[in-house]
Amino acid sequence: MQIALLGPVEIRAADRAVDAGPRQQRHVLAVLAAEAGRPVTVDQLVDRVWDEAPSGARQTLQVYLTRLRRLLARAAPGGAAPALVRRSGGYVLDIEPERVDLLRFRDLLDRARGRSDREQAELLRSALELWAGEPLAGLPGGWAERMRRAWRRQHLDALVTWADLELRCGNAGAVLGPLTEAVGEFPLVEPLSAALMRALHRAGRTADALACYAELRHRLAEELGADPSPEVRETYRAILRADAPDGARVVRRPARRVPAQLPVDTAGFVARGRELARLTAALDGAGEGATATTVLVLSGTAGVGKTALAVHWAHRVRDRFPDGQLHVNLRGFDRTGDPMDSAAAVRVFLGALGVPAEGVPVEPDEATALYRTLLADRRVLIVVDNARDAAQARPLLPGATGCLVLVTSRDDLAGLVAAEGARPVHVGLFGPDEARQLLARRLGAPRVAAEPEAVEEIVARCAGLPLALTVVAARAATKPEFPLVRFADQLRAGRLDALAAGDPVADVRTVFSWSYRWLSPAAARLFRLLGLSPGPDVAAPAAASLAGLPAGPAHRLLAELTQAHLVTEHRPGRFHLHDLLRAYAAELTAGHDTDADRAAAVHRLLDHYLHTGDVAAVLVEPHRERAVRTPPRPGVLPEPLTDERAALDWFTAEHQMLLAAVRLAVDAGSDRHAWQLARVLAGPLDNQGRWPDLVAVAQLAIEATRRLDEPAEQARAQRFLGRAYAALRRYADAEAAYRSALELYARLGDTGGRAGVHFALACLAESRQRWAAMHEHAAQTLRLYTDAGYEPGIGRALNLLGWVRALARDFDESLRHCHQALALQEKLGDRVGQAATWDSIGYVHHHRGEHECAVDCYERALALYRRCGDRYNEADVLAHLGDTHRAAGRHDAARAAWSLAEQIFDDLGNARAEAVRARLADPDPVEVPPPDAP
Known part of the structure; x- marks a missing residue:
């Protein structure tokens, strides 16, 4: 086939x-x-x-x-x-x-390389014979058209190469027909015409070859206003000299684009020819006989343009890495926030390589091993930006010889050079010519040429630091009516003489201060306060809360900062500061704003994340208890989230900032914010399968509640920790966390809290298939909730006991418990509890063969879970519903239910999607028995 x-x-x-x-x-x-x-x-x-x-x-x-x-x-x-x-x-x-004809075509091209002319020609002829017309004929859309264009280019390259090989073997007649046909279809593709000219000449039809050239020159002039390329002109001259060349061409496979994480290339990139040449030479020399990953280290001072150079060169060579490009900013020299842990970076890369969150090993060494395994047979370009030291970058190095790692750092990373054989490339300051090139590119060559003395002053005062030059150029570009001498005078007044003394980092502040002084007072204050933000970027509403401003004025001030190139709007509504600028902003706020003002700003920012997150968490899980009951302090601007989709999008966009906010709260001494933010994050992190992050925030919450001596909240945080460990299958750690919570609730005399922990322990016992323990914890749950008089808990405990009896195939007793639960839950209006109970009852009817009753129960559960926004359990019930439809012989209905379940599990990144896909892939109705429970 x-x-x-x-x-x-x-x-x-x-x-x-x-x-x-x-x-x-x-x-x-x-x-x-x-x-x-x-x-x-x-x-x-x-x-x-x-x-x-x-x-x-x-x-x-x-x-x-x-x-x-x-x-x-x-x-x-x-x-x-x-x-x-x-x-x-x-x-x-x-x-x-x-x-697959496309893949066979590419394989034949690869096999042709390095062989004799005759062997290459035969292999390329076989490859060309696979073509049957326009590729992807009849398929519309952007992807199909992009593929057609790329594959046609490859086909034409192969055709020209084959023709030249046949000419060298003396077979001019064999290529005339295919080349003539191709030139007729693609009359402006000059290599085709050049190949046809060579073939006609070798076949003794020199007059036709010269006529072919004349026709091509006429078409180019008429349609493009251009002359033939140097290659075509040289072929024409060679024919006139009766000395046609035998050109060989290289056939390349098109690059693959997944993953494709490279940032946008720098517009107007200039200079760095020496460094680019060294990088390319190192790549070219790393192929033959290599036994380790090629590692290149770009090092240099802050603001020298290491990242811009790395990204630019990566874009230039990306086609040599068909399996994609990975990129991460390790924030190694971020003075206002913690560097990214290398284990977290490995998790980011694993996600980009297709590993769901719950499939990432919790132990860093195991995650790194999985990362290296996935790259073992791939050619991937990996850009590791802003590494603090060799230890931070080392876990990101794959073992595959086909991969290349490009690391940037202010440190020379001598450890990587010594131990891993990394090749160092130093990135120095711009020379005067390179500095002038940058200014000419940013401001226009005529403007720069018109004021050479002012340009020389600017170049000298910026001392070749690209970041300083960029800031100056940005300001001048926004004032095209101002002469450059005005900017040169202002730089001179700023006393940048120390830049020439060999310490540009220390005095780039002067350049920043010059730009800073042009800001309005309100924008200057906002810029200073942004130095307090803990994460890699900040959204506009969070910035507004930080400054205590309404949305409109905050947006205007952010636009002013963007225009001054003091912040970058790297995504709509999200703003990033270069780490030097963030450090400068932090220094400014430390020197200009009072301790009270800074503390108030941090607390407003934390309130922003807390109150927005609390609303978002309730939108995602309407049945959850609110984490905060007091209103936000004046000046806080929570984001106006209105539905579950907006809430989920917000959690996704702010994931890193929320994690950083918990740490900021601890560092700021606001332990109450820390545990409240942890409560807000617990549900979304659990639902999204981000259990390593849930472990981290739960541990911070436990520390915070201990310092505050709030044992009830400490017990809750221990339950979060237990839930994360259970999901990560660290069952012993999960039980230890639950036991700690149980001890705290016992000391508090909180019977309801103890009941909740026993409920969690019952679920843990089910995961470990410890059926007797599951039954014991379920019975304890019911007894304790009854003693506490907590009716919602009683209802859920009754359902839990019903589920235990269902797993034991004691269906009559299971239904007795479940119907008791349902009656109580309906009286209380507990929708989540009712949904779970209807699911249990449906399970019983399904295994009794009462399929219509089971379908009715599952549909009731499904409607309730959808009302509550509980997507995981919605998918769980859909999977059960599909099983029942299949058992009843309704295969189309089963596939429809499973397809929806698979989609939701996929959206959540949950491994249960695989089990549902197995059902979809198997057309035969095979009944899966319940677990072997007592």
């Missing part, structure tokens, strides 16, 4: 074309086949199949994937069918490369 992409998208079996289905289904097949053997995420599939995805696109995609699995199985009976499987990171078409 073969899959064709280099023409109409087809499945071919036994020399016949198999109908691959409607156009969009063929589009899905084309995307998967083009990336055969590599995972394609659901988001990538949706983006590549639909330029503007309709509502329900994910559900439609699941239908196409299911149909394609069956189609591939029918097209290649006898076990020879390729597998369409779900793996970590996305869907994978597991098929031998030679069975």
Whole structure:
């Protein structure tokens, strides 16, 4: 069986074309086949199949994937069918490369390299014969058009190379037809015309070769207003000399773009030719005989442009790394915040490589091992920016020889050079010519040329520091009517003479202060206070709260700071400060603002995150208890979140800032903010599978509540910690945390708190398949909630006992407990409790074979969970509902329920998606028995 992409998208079996289905289904097949053997995420599939995805696109995609699995199985009976499987990171078409014409074409090109002319020609001829017309014929959209353009370029390169090889072998007649046809289709592709000219001349048709040149020159002049390229002109002259050249061409595989994390290249990048050449030479020399990852270290002083150089060069060589590019900012010299822990950076990279959060090992050494395993057979470019020392960067080095790591640091990272054989590249200050180039690029060559003395003064005062030059140029660019001499005079007045004394870092403050003094008083105050922000960036409402300002004035001040290049709006509504500027802002606020003003600003910022997060958490989980009951202090501007989607988006955008805010609260001595923020974060971190982060914030909350001597909140934080450990399958640690909570509640005489811990211990026992312990904790839960008189807890405990009896197949007793629970929950209006109980009752009816009753119960549970916004349990019930529909013979209804469950589990990054996908992949109704419980 073969899959064709280099023409109409087809499945071919036994020399016949198999109908691959409607156009969009063929589009899905084309995307998967083009990336055969590599995972394609659901988001990538949706983006590549639909330029503007309709509502329900994910559900439609699941239908196409299911149909394609069956189609591939029918097209290649006898076990020879390729597998369409779900793996970590996305869907994978597991098929031998030679069975996809595109991949076979690329393989033949690769195999041709380094062989004799005759062998190369034969291999390239075989590759060209795979083409059957326009690739991806009939498929619309941006992805298909981009692929067509890229593949056509590769095809034309291969055609020209093959033609030149045949000419060297004396077979001019063999290439005339294909080249003439190609020139007719692509009349402006000059290498084709040059190859045809050589072939015509070798075939004794020199007059036709010269006519071909004349026609090309005429077309270029008429349509592009251009002359033929030097290659074509040299071919023409060689023909006139009766000495046609034998040019060889290099055929390259197009670069892959997943992951593609490189930041945007610097607009107007100038100079650095020597450093760029050294980087490229190091890369070129790292291929043959390499036994370790190539590591390059860019080191230099702050503000010298290391990051800009690294990103620019990475963009230049990205096509040499077909498996993608990774990027992380380790914030190693961030003076107003903690550097990123290397273990956290490894988790970020694992996520980019397709590992769900819950699949990341909690132990740093295990996570690093997984990271290196994933890169073992890939060619990936990894940019590690702003490393503090070798120890911080070392865990990010893969073991694969095909990868390259580019590290930037203010330190020379001698440890990496000595131990890992890293190649150092020093990034120095700009010379006068390079400085003038930067100013000319930013301000325009005529303006710079008109005032040479002022330019020389600016260059001298900035002492070759690119960051200082950029700040000056930005200010001058915003005042095009001002002469440059005015800026030179202001720099001179700022006493930048020390820049020439060899310490540019110390006196770049003078450049910043010059820009700072142009700010309005309100903008200057906001800039100073931004130095107190703990994270890598800040959203506009958080900045407004920090300064105690309404939204409108805050936006205007942020725009003023952006225009002055003191902050960068790197995403709409989110602002970033270069670490030197953040350090400068922190120094300013320490020297200009009182301790009380700074403390008030920090507390407003913490209130912003706390009150916005509290609302967001309730929107995501409406049944949860509020973490804070007092209003925010004056001047705080919580974000106006209105629905669950907005709340989830906010948690995603502010994830790093919220984690940093908990640490800021501890450092600021605001332990109450620390444990309240931890309570806000606990639910979202749990629902999103960010359990290592939940461990970290729970531990901070435990420390804070101990200092405050608030044992009730300490017990709650211990429960958070237990939940995170349980999800990470660190069951002994989870039990220890729960036991600590239990002891605290016992000392407090909090019977309800003890009951809640026993409920958690029962769930933990179920995970460990300790059925007797599960039953004991469930009974304790009911007894303690009854003693406490807490009716919602009684209802949930009754359901828990019903679930225990259901797992033990004691269905009559299970229903007795569950119906008691349901009656109480309906009286109390406990929607979450009712949903869980209906799910338990549905489970009993399902295993009794009472499918209609089970469906009714599951649909009731589903409606309640949806009202509560509990997506995990919504997906859980959908999976159960699908099982019941399948047992009842309703396969279409089962697939619909499973598809929705899979989508939600995928959105949550939960590993249960795999189990649901296994159901979707298996068309046969196989009943899964309940666990072997007592």
